[in-house]
Amino acid sequence: MLQSLPVLARSIGRRAPAFARSVAVRQQFRCFSVSSLKAAELKYTKSHEWVKLDNKTATLGISAHAQEELGEIVYVDLPEVGSEYKAGDSFGAVESVKAAADVYSPLAGKVIGVNDTLSSEPSLVNSSPTDKGWMIKIEVGDSAPFKDLMDQKAYDEYVKESAH
Structure with missing residues (x-):
């Protein structure tokens, strides 16, 4: 066992x-690093964000792979509640000791929640990228594009292929 x-x-x-x-x-x-139940609930983008959709509320963050590649996260820039984004828009950025990267919203919607804890504890993105390290919650108007995102298996294969 x-x-x-x-x-x-x-x-x-x-x-x-x-x-x-x-x-x-x-x-x-x-x-x-992600429980089987949680992994089944998450979808991923080619730019290494994850999304969990509950009804019309999407929770977003960066993947475990992205945070490993970036290294120690030292700063997270997040939007204001009420900001609106189209799919593909950058909603913030993460900075590590090695690099900085924009974070993109895979779905269109209005920001209804921001993980304010990340301003004082950006390392949560490293230690718990798909749980305590979530970044924003958005109210999604059209959830149809969610089904086109990669599941865990497809994302793992994408990461593996892009490493070559």
Whole structure:
């Protein structure tokens, strides 16, 4: 039976230094960074954003892959509640010690919530990109484009292919 990630990390921890343990766990068990239930609820874009849709409310953030590529996130720029975006518009940016990147909305809508915690704890994007590191919530007028986004399996394949 497969061990849970915290139990696995503890068992690896007895045999490896903390840095090696965290790298090994992330690399070997990346597929477990999102629970099976949550993974089924998320859709992804080619620009590495994720979206979770609940009725007409979409929650957006950057993928685990994107935050790994960026490295340690030190700043997150997010819009004001009430801002409106078309699909493909940049709604903010993330800055890391290595680079800065715009974040794009895959769906059109009006911002109804912003994760204000990220202004004081931008590292949540690294430690919990699909949970506590969410960025904005938008009220979506037309949710039809959601079905055209990639599921977890398609996104993983896209990342794998684009690495070559």
